Amino acid sequence: MRYWLMKSEPDDCSIDDLAAMPDQTVAWYGVRNYQARNFMMHQMAVGDLVFFYHSSCPAPGIAGIARVASPAYPDATQFDAASRFFDPKSAPERPRWFNVDVRFVRKTRLIPLPELRAQPALANMRVLAPANRLSITPVDPDEWRFILTTMLELDPDEL
Template identity: 65%
Template sequence: MRYWLMKSEPDEASIDDLAHAPHRTLPWTGVRNYQARNFMRDTMRVGDGVLFYHSSCPEPGIAGLAHVSSTAYPDPTQFDSKSPYYDAKSTHENPRWMLVDVVFEKKCALIPLAALREHEALADMRVLAKGNRLSITPVTEAEWTFITNHLM
């Protein structure tokens, strides 16, 4: 099993949206970064743990837990000319962007970015790295265990 931190803007898809979605499942649409896409396409597996992170909001931080519930498949928003995630260079025969589905597990009190920075055990977490803007980053088993056992 692997672990991931997946960022979402709460006005687009929040932990509450995930909790209330049909089957408590959402497709992780709109990723337009090749490294994040490659994580979903090449590395993520069904059952992998997800730290659901609210970003681009007044107080960013971990808002809950989820898990990956599908293998990667083409993101339909790349084909929709009305979508902000439309990609004219992508075709059904050769899709550029992939997604996975995630399933809600648990909502928690928000664990702000500042609180994550306070713990030496999390010092190497990629979300804390200066200049990190990736929407999906791997989380080590030690980081996952520390967060789920000590901060939630």
């Protein structure tokens, strides 16, 4: 089991949007960073847990928990000329970009970015590193446990 933090702009897909979807799953499409793509392709596994993070909004922060629901597969938006994620260098026989599906687990209280930054136990958390712009980052098991048990007061065995 690995742990992740995945950023989504709530205007595009929020934790509430995910919770309201019929199957409560969404394709994590539009990732156009090779390192984030490689996390999905080579390290994520079905069942891994995810902090669903709202970004590029007035109050960025962790808004819920999701679970990786599929292995990586080609992101269809790269082939759609009408999509803002279109990549003319991608071809169906040689896709460059991939996504995974994530499944809703639960909404949490919002843990805003300043609150995350204020925790000494999270000082090395990758998402908090200066100039970090990755939309997907691994979360250390100790960081995961601290956020879950101390900040959210949740039992990890209930997820």
